[in-house]
Amino acid sequence: MELETQKGVEDILYGEKKLSPDQLSAVKFEHINTGKAAEDIIAERGYVSPQDLVAARGKLLDIPYIKLGTRQIKTELLDLVPEPVARKYTLIPFEKEAGVLKVAMKDPLDLQVIEFLEKRSKLKVKPFVAEEADIESSIDEEYRKALGPEVTAALEEVGVAATKIEESIEDITKAEEVIRDAPVARIVSTILEYAVKSRASDVHIEPEETKTRIRYRIDGVLQERLSLPKKVHDSVVSRVKILSNLKIDERRLPQDGRFKIEVGDKEVDLRVSTMPTSFGEKVAIRLLEGEGTIMSMPKLGLRGISLKRYEEGLLKPHGIILVTGPTGSGKTVTLASALNKLNSVRINIVTLEDPVEIQIPGVNQVQINPVAGLTFASGLRSLVRQDPDVIMVGEIRDTETAELAIHAALTGHLVLATLHTNNAAGALPRMMDMGVETFLLASTVNVVVAQRLVRTICEECEEKYEAPVPVVDDIKKVLGPLYSQKVEERGKLYLHRGKGCKVCGKTGFRGRTGIFEVLKMSDRIRRMVLEHQPTGELHKVAVEEGMVTLKQDGYLKALEGMTTIEEVLRVARD
Numbered sequence: 001m002e003l004e005t006q007k008g009v010e011d012i013l014y015g016e017k018k019l020s021p022d023q024l025s026a027v028k029f030e031h032i033n034t035g036k037a038a039e040d041i042i043a044e045r046g047y048v049s050p051q052d053l054v055a056a057r058g059k060l061l062d063i064p065y066i067k068l069g070t071r072q073i074k075t076e077l078l079d080l081v082p083e084p085v086a087r088k089y090t091l092i093p094f095e096k097e098a099g100v101l102k103v104a105m106k107d108p109l110d111l112q113v114i115e116f117l118e119k120r121s122k123l124k125v126k127p128f129v130a131e132e133a134d135i136e137s138s139i140d141e142e143y144r145k146a147l148g149p150e151v152t153a154a155l156e157e158v159g160v161a162a163t164k165i166e167e168s169i170e171d172i173t174k175a176e177e178v179i180r181d182a183p184v185a186r187i188v189s190t191i192l193e194y195a196v197k198s199r200a201s202d203v204h205i206e207p208e209e210t211k212t213r214i215r216y217r218i219d220g221v222l223q224e225r226l227s228l229p230k231k232v233h234d235s236v237v238s239r240v241k242i243l244s245n246l247k248i249d250e251r252r253l254p255q256d257g258r259f260k261i262e263v264g265d266k267e268v269d270l271r272v273s274t275m276p277t278s279f280g281e282k283v284a285i286r287l288l289e290g291e292g293t294i295m296s297m298p299k300l301g302l303r304g305i306s307l308k309r310y311e312e313g314l315l316k317p318h319g320i321i322l323v324t325g326p327t328g329s330g331k332t333v334t335l336a337s338a339l340n341k342l343n344s345v346r347i348n349i350v351t352l353e354d355p356v357e358i359q360i361p362g363v364n365q366v367q368i369n370p371v372a373g374l375t376f377a378s379g380l381r382s383l384v385r386q387d388p389d390v391i392m393v394g395e396i397r398d399t400e401t402a403e404l405a406i407h408a409a410l411t412g413h414l415v416l417a418t419l420h421t422n423n424a425a426g427a428l429p430r431m432m433d434m435g436v437e438t439f440l441l442a443s444t445v446n447v448v449v450a451q452r453l454v455r456t457i458c459e460e461c462e463e464k465y466e467a468p469v470p471v472v473d474d475i476k477k478v479l480g481p482l483y484s485q486k487v488e489e490r491g492k493l494y495l496h497r498g499k500g501c502k503v504c505g506k507t508g509f510r511g512r513t514g515i516f517e518v519l520k521m522s523d524r525i526r527r528m529v530l531e532h533q534p535t536g537e538l539h540k541v542a543v544e545e546g547m548v549t550l551k552q553d554g555y556l557k558a559l560e561g562m563t564t565i566e567e568v569l570r571v572a573r574d
Contacts, residue, residue: 010038012056018048050131058129063108066128068094068138069499072506075213075227077101080121083143089113092138099123104130104138141502184235188243191226191236192270195287196263198225198505201328202287205240207233207280219455219512220328223505237274237281244272251281271355288357294340300333301514301557306449306548309518313447314338320409322396322431322448324421329571330453330514331418332357335392338416339363347389352379354394368394380404384411393417402434409444423550424450424519425539428529442526448519452550452571454563455509461501462561467493471565478555482548496561513562515554515572519547 010027013019019027019042027047031038042053051067058065077093080101086092090106091113101123105113108127117125191214195203200216212233214226228236241248244257257272271286297307313321321338323331336358339349343362350364354376359365366383368374376393377400383391384404395418396402409415421427427448431441467475472493476483498508519525519542528538543549548556554568 007060008038009053009056009060010042012059013042013048013052016052016056018052018056023047050133054129054131058108061108061129063127063129066094066102066104066130068092068104068130068134069501069506071138072223073138073142075211075224078143080123081117083139085116086139086143087136090132090135090139091117092135092142093117093121094128094138096123100126102126102128104128104135106130106132106135184232184239187228187232188236188239192261192285193263194225195285196261196266196268199511200287203283203285205233205236205283205285207277207282209279212236218505219507219509220453221455221507223507225505233280237283240272240283240285241274244270246272246274252276288355294336294358294360295333297337297341300330300337301553302334302516302518304548305546306516306518306553309447309520310338310449310516313520314342314414316414316446318409318412318414319446320405320415320417320444321446322417322419322427323451324419324424324427324448325451326420326422328453329451330512331451332394334449334451334514335416335418336360339390339392342390342414348387349390349392350383350386350388351392352376352383352394353392376401377404380408384408384413388413390414390416395419396431396434399435402431402436406436406440406444410440421450423535423539424448424517424547425542426450426535427519428525428538429535432529432532438530438532442521442529445521447521450517450519450550451514452554453512454515454554454557454567454571455507456511456513456562457496457564458498458501458504458508458510460503460510461499461508462496463499464494464496464561467495471495475555475559475565478551482552482556495558495565497564509563509567513557515550515557515568517547517550517553520545 010019010024014021014024026045027038027041030036030041039053039057042048043050055065071094073092073094077096081091081093081103089110091103093101093103095102101117101121103117103125105127107113108129114125114127191203191205195216198216198218200218201220202217204213204215204217204222206213206215207230209230211230212228213224214228215222215224217223238248241255241257243259245259246255246257253276255274258270259272260267260269262268269288271288273284275282275284297310302310313319323334325331339351339360343349343360345362348364349362350366352366352368354368356365356367364386366374366379368376368379376395376397380391380393380401381404391408391413393401393405393415396405405415405417419427419430421430425448427450428441428445432438475493498504500506500508504510522545524541524545525538528541550572551568554563554572555565557563558565558568
């Protein structure tokens with residue numbers, strides 16, 4: 001034990017083979033001659049990384065080391081430690097578990113500070129050692145989420161609001177600096193500007209017992225980025241209602257509205273929905289950019305045999321193309337890209353949508369209005385009298401719409417439509433369940449596309465790692481003959497992942513791409529439809545005939561370094 005206490009950081013680093021014998025001797029020699037701490041000598045000479053040095057100090061003190069870089073810290077933990085205290089003593093709470101508050105500290109031996117934190121938080125504090133720069137960076141980033149008590153209740157602004165938002169946040173990580181002490185109109189404008197600049201598709205303004213939480217759906221995943229004091233919640237909601245032309249005094253019933261904003265050179269259409277909850281009104285805002293969402297099919301993620309079969313289906317003068325997948329899987333963008341490819345002065349394209357999300361120049365786009373009697377079914381009846389060549393139906397929801405779409409295809413129109421099913425093969429039995437005759441289905445459907453969206457790895461923090469054996473086995477099993485030896489390097493399989501950085505909001509992902517499976521209506525599958533074969537059998541035959549499944553397409557993209565296996569499994573589990 002006596003020898004153990006005489007050990008220094010340099011000895012631990014030497015034991016871990018991070019210092020050579022010569023470096024160890026040099027450190028000890030300078031320490032004896034100058035009295036300077038061995039840790040300082042190692043840092044000055046740059047023998048090891050700051051991370052290794054701090055981790056070794058943690059081992060010496062028997063205090064665990066933590067790297068905060070990729071952690072997202074809940075805002076309620078930050079409320080337990082005031083920002084001035086965190087900055088003064090270079091510490092930050094990062095996790096709460098079973099009555100224990102875990103705190104990353106520059107000096108984990110400062111018992112006085114630990115005692116203060118325990119009294120304030122009423123929790124047992126467990127110190128962790130961390131790099132000073134890492135803690136300071138986390139303080140800067142994480143305390144921006146919690147806007148704190150400094151935001152004072154502002155008078156609700158009335159009157160007609162300008163839809164033009166003057167840009168005020170150059171760095172979206174500093175949104176709270178603009179919001180702090182701002183009137184409500186400025187707070188709402190900053191929340192929306194942040195949404196546009198962080199590429200969010202939705203904003204959720206959610207009242208809680210003690211605060212208002214603001215979450216953004218970025219790349220398909222909700223992330224908490226800001227919070228407001230509870231006292232400004234009603235004013236913020238009223239401001240959104242004024243912009244959306246909703247009733248300010250109606251708080252008991254849900255309301256829907258919309259308005260447009262301009263941020264820089266971007267015009268964004270916002271769909272607003274309010275809903276009463278136990279702590280107040282919740283607001284959900286969907287952001288719909290009018291331009292820039294039409295992409296080429298390879299850019300969508302369609303390629304190889306899937307792209308070939310989809311394009312072959314589009315080139316036929318009549319029939320039905322079904323695009324399936326859950327809400328938010330990118331079906332609308334896929335259809336818009338197809339219509340854009342088909343679009344020319346020689347053909348008449350008409351769409352029925354709810355709502356019109358992507359404007360396509362030269363295409364007649366109709367928004368359904370059930371209140372006025374314009375539904376998918378009634379609209380489709382009228383569309384066939386508009387001399388269309390191509391018809392796009394936003395969604396087949398009922399038997400009547402399904403039958404009308406089939407008959408439009410039988411009378412020489414190319415019909416594109418969406419459907420909610422888990423995979424491509426499931427679309428055919430689903431249409432049968434809606435009452436469509438099997439012989440009509442078999443003779444009209446050209447191809448069925450199923451799709452999902454996966455997040456792509458952030459290019460700024462991408463790293464390569466060796467895949468564990470169970471993962472390699474799973475990849476080989478899923479891909480089968482598609483698995484190529486070319487992806488292996490020196491007998492090992494390497495995958496990619498994002499470490500997490502400021503650019504991607506510590507998620508490791510930035511942007512999304514599609515994974516697809518395209519079922520071609522072959523003679524064999526047509527016979528199976530006529531025989532009322534179940535989804536499983538249809539899927540099995542489609543794979544035998546060369547269909548690349550959603551999971552296989554995702555795994556291939558993971559092998560190419562576009563996404564991760566975990567991300568594929570998140571959206572495309574069997």
